[in-house]
Amino acid sequence: xxxxxxxxxxxxxxxxxxxxxxxxxxxxxxxxxxxxxxxxxxxxxxxxxxxxxxxxxxxxxxxxxxxxxxxxxxxxxxxxxxxxxxxxxxxxxxxxxxxxxxxxxxxxxxxxxxxxxxxxxxxxxxxxxxxxxxxxxxxxxxxxxxxxxxxxxxxxxxxxxxxxxxxxxxxxxxxxxxxxxxxxxxxxxxxxxxxxxxxxxxxxxxxxxxxxxxxxxxxxxxxxxxxxxxxxxxxxxxxxxxxxxxxxx
Amino acid sequence: xxxxxxxxxxxxxxxxxxxxxxxxxxxxxxxxxxxxxxxxxxxxxxxxxxxxxxxxxxxxxxxxxxxxxxxxxxxxxxxxxxxxxxxxxxxxxxxxxxxxxxxxxxxxxxxxxxxxxxxxxxxxxxxxxxxxxxxxxxxxxxxxxxxxxxxxxxxxxxxxxxxxxxxxxxxxxxxxxxxxxxxxxxxxxxxxxxxxxxxxxxxxxxxxxxxxxxxxxxxxxxxxxxxxxxxxxxxxxxxxxxxxxxxxxxxxxxxxxxxxxxxxxxxxxxxxx
Numbered sequence: 001x002x003x004x005x006x007x008x009x010x011x012x013x014x015x016x017x018x019x020x021x022x023x024x025x026x027x028x029x030x031x032x033x034x035x036x037x038x039x040x041x042x043x044x045x046x047x048x049x050x051x052x053x054x055x056x057x058x059x060x061x062x063x064x065x066x067x068x069x070x071x072x073x074x075x076x077x078x079x080x081x082x083x084x085x086x087x088x089x090x091x092x093x094x095x096x097x098x099x100x101x102x103x104x105x106x107x108x109x110x111x112x113x114x115x116x117x118x119x120x121x122x123x124x125x126x127x128x129x130x131x132x133x134x135x136x137x138x139x140x141x142x143x144x145x146x147x148x149x150x151x152x153x154x155x156x157x158x159x160x161x162x163x164x165x166x167x168x169x170x171x172x173x174x175x176x177x178x179x180x181x182x183x184x185x186x187x188x189x190x191x192x193x194x195x196x197x198x199x200x201x202x203x204x205x206x207x208x209x210x211x212x213x214x215x216x217x218x219x220x221x222x223x224x225x226x227x228x229x230x231x232x233x234x235x236x237x238x239x240x241x242x243x244x245x246x247x248x249x
Numbered sequence: 250x251x252x253x254x255x256x257x258x259x260x261x262x263x264x265x266x267x268x269x270x271x272x273x274x275x276x277x278x279x280x281x282x283x284x285x286x287x288x289x290x291x292x293x294x295x296x297x298x299x300x301x302x303x304x305x306x307x308x309x310x311x312x313x314x315x316x317x318x319x320x321x322x323x324x325x326x327x328x329x330x331x332x333x334x335x336x337x338x339x340x341x342x343x344x345x346x347x348x349x350x351x352x353x354x355x356x357x358x359x360x361x362x363x364x365x366x367x368x369x370x371x372x373x374x375x376x377x378x379x380x381x382x383x384x385x386x387x388x389x390x391x392x393x394x395x396x397x398x399x400x401x402x403x404x405x406x407x408x409x410x411x412x413x414x415x416x417x418x419x420x421x422x423x424x425x426x427x428x429x430x431x432x433x434x435x436x437x438x439x440x441x442x443x444x445x446x447x448x449x450x451x452x453x454x455x456x457x458x459x460x461x462x463x464x465x466x467x468x469x470x471x472x473x474x475x476x477x478x479x480x481x482x483x484x485x486x487x488x489x490x491x492x493x494x495x496x497x498x499x500x501x502x503x504x505x506x507x508x509x510x511x512x513x514x515x516x517x518x519x520x521x522x
Contacts, residue, residue, distance in 0.1 A: 029326060065426075067426070068428030070354040071428075106345050114320060114323060114347060117300075117321070117350040117351060119372050120351045120371035123370055148375060156396070
C-alpha cells in the first residue's frame with residue numbers, strides 16, 4: 001500500500017475527532033472535512049455502531065434537508081447537530097475566529113467573504129472542529145482583527161457549543177474552555193514542536209516532548225481509499241480525482 | 250393572478266433606493282435579470298442577500314447600483330472572492346452591513362409573520378453585533394435567571410427577484426425544497442420571478458407539486474427566461490458553469506475588466522438576437 005499522504009492524515013484525524021457523533025454537518029467548499037465525516041460514517045457502519053448522519057451543504061446525495069438553507073441552523077439550535085467545522089482567515093489563541101478581514105472595519109485593507117453562519121453555530125454546536133490547512137503566523141495570530149465568532153462566552157450567555165479541537169497542516173490541538181488556551185496534542189510527521197511554535201502567533205500549552213500524529217492502520221486507509229473516495233467524488237470530483245492521482249503516482 | 254412580463258418590463262419595477270432581496274447562488278438566482286437591471290439603472294439600492302450573495306449582487310455593485318449590501322457573506326464559491334464587492338469595500342464606496350446566515354433568516358421570518366422581530370441565539374460577544382445598532386440584546390422574559398438574547402428586526406424588502414423551474418398560467422411558482430425562495434416571497438412587498446417555462450396545468454392540481462408551490466398570492470409578476478440562472482446552476486435542471494464564473498472572477502478584478510466583461514456579454518446578446 002502506498003505511503004500515507006498528508007491530506008489523508010488530516011481526513012483520518014477528522015474522522016477520529018468525530019468519534020461518537022450522531023449527526024455532523026459540513027459547510028460548502030470543505031472537501032477534507034466532508035471526507036472525514038464520510039470516513040467516520042463508514043467506520044461506524046463497519047463497527048456496527050449507531051448510525052452517523054451527515055449533512056454536506058452543496059451535495060445532493062449527502063444532504064437530506066428539505067427546508068431550505070435555514071434548516072441547518074434550526075437543526076443546530078435544537079441540539080440536533082453534534083459537530084461542525086469552522087475555519088478562519090485569522091484564528092487567535094483564545095479560539096476567536098475572523099472571517100471578515102484584516103485592518104480597521106468596515107474599510108478593511110483585506111476583505112474576506114464574511115462570517116456565514118459562524119456567529120451562531122460556534123455557540124450551539126457542541127463539537128466545533130477548527131480546521132485550517134495553512135499553519136502560519138498570518139493565520140494564527142495573537143488577537144483577531146474582527147471577532148466573527150468568539151471562542152468562549154461569559155457566564156450567563158447561552159452557550160451549548162464551542163471549539164473542540166484545532167487541526168492544521170502541522171498538528172492538532174485541543175482547547176481548554178476554562179483556561180481559554182490551546183494545547184498541542186500531536187505533531188504531524190515532517191514537523192516539530194519548534195517549527196509549530198515558529199509558525200504560531202500565540203502561546204499554547206504542550207508536553208515537554210510532543211507526541212507524533214499516529215499513522216492510520218491499513219483497515220482505515222482501505223476504507224478511505226475505497227468507499228470514501230467514491231462517495232466524495234459526487235460532491236468534490238476535482239478533489240477526489242486529485243487525491244486518487246496522487247495515490248497512483 | 251400574476252402578470253407575465255418581459256425581462257425589461259420586470260426590471261422597471263425596481264425603483265431607485267429600494268430594498269432588493271436576492272437568494273444565495275445555489276437556490277435559484279435570476280441571472281437573466283442582471284443585465285436588464287443594469288440597463289434600467291435604478292440605483293442607491295439596499296441589497297439584502299438570503300443569506301449570502303454571489304455573482305448577481307457583485308455585478309450590481311460593479312455597475313454602481315448598490316449603496317448598501319446586507320449579507321452574511323459575498324463569495325463566488327470555488328471561483329473565489331467577489332471582485333467588485335472587494336473593490337468597493339477597499340474604496341469605501343459601499344456600506345456593508347455584516348450579518349450571519351440565521352440572523353438574515355430570522356429577519357425574513359419575522360416579516361413573514363408580521364411581527365416586529367425574531368430572537369436568535371449566538372451573536373453575543375461578536376463584532377458583528379457590535380456594528381449592528383439595529384439589533385438589540387434583550388432579556389428573555391420567560392427565564393428565572395438573566396438570559397440575554399439578540400432581537401433581530403423584521404426584514405421587509407420592497408422587492409425580491411429569483412429564478413425557478415416552472416410557473417403555471419395563474420402565476421403559481423414551483424420551488425421544490427428551496428424554501429428560502431418562499432421566505433423571500435412571504436417577506437417582500439412584491440416578488441418578481443423568472444422561470445424556465447410556464448405550464449398550462451395548475452401546479453396546485455397535483456399534491457406532489459402543490460407542496461412545493463408559492464401561490465400566486467405572493468407573486469407580483471412572472472417572466473420566462475430559459476436557462477435564466479446561467480452561468481449559475483438551477484437545482485434539478487442544470488449545474489453551474491464554473492469556467493464562466495471563474496472567467497468573471499478573473500476579468501472583473503479591475504473596473505475596466507468588469508466593464509469589458511459587460512460589453513462582451515452585450516455583443517454576445519446582440520449576436521444571438
